[in-house]
Amino acid sequence: MSHSNAAQKLSNALFGESEVKNRIALNAVKMIVGDIVTLYNEFKNAEGAGALVFNPESPEKSQFMALRDIQRDIAIAEEAMDDNLKKFLEKVQTIVVKESSSEKPVVIMITRDSMSVHVIDLNETEERLKEALDASKHK
Numbered sequence: 001m002s003h004s005n006a007a008q009k010l011s012n013a014l015f016g017e018s019e020v021k022n023r024i025a026l027n028a029v030k031m032i033v034g035d036i037v038t039l040y041n042e043f044k045n046a047e048g049a050g051a052l053v054f055n056p057e058s059p060e061k062s063q064f065m066a067l068r069d070i071q072r073d074i075a076i077a078e079e080a081m082d083d084n085l086k087k088f089l090e091k092v093q094t095i096v097v098k099e100s101s102s103e104k105p106v107v108i109m110i111t112r113d114s115m116s117v118h119v120i121d122l123n124e125t126e127e128r129l130k131e132a133l134d135a136s137k138h139k
Contacts, residue, residue, distance in 0.1 A: 040105030049100035
């Protein structure tokens with residue numbers, strides 16, 4: 001499923017049935033994103049730059065990876081000759097270093113089938129949520 005198809009499917013699931021449901025869904029998503037930002041900043045202040053690793057299928061296994069952990073795991077992936085993991089972790093490392101002086105959380109989403117890295121921008125998130133809400137009203 002492409003990113004835009006997945007986003008549309010999520011938007012349709014969250015929004016559209018009623019104005020009350022739309023407001024509840026919008027506020028719930030804002031709270032979740034706000035919690036991610038707060039949690040990330042607490043870890044960053046305690047451990048330095050890194051990425052918040054989130055596993056939606058097993059949230060209790062989610063964790064924070066400081067830059068030193070990412071670098072260690074790159075070396076382990078190299079030793080194991082896991083080129084895909086090594087490249088992914090190098091990408092994460094580059095993003096973490098780039099965003100280390102910003103307040104934008106770096107979040108790695110892990111599912112059974114994939115891993116992806118995201119930089120959370122609260123302003124952009126707010127805009128996208130409003131777009132999703134508007135799109136659901138016109139379907």
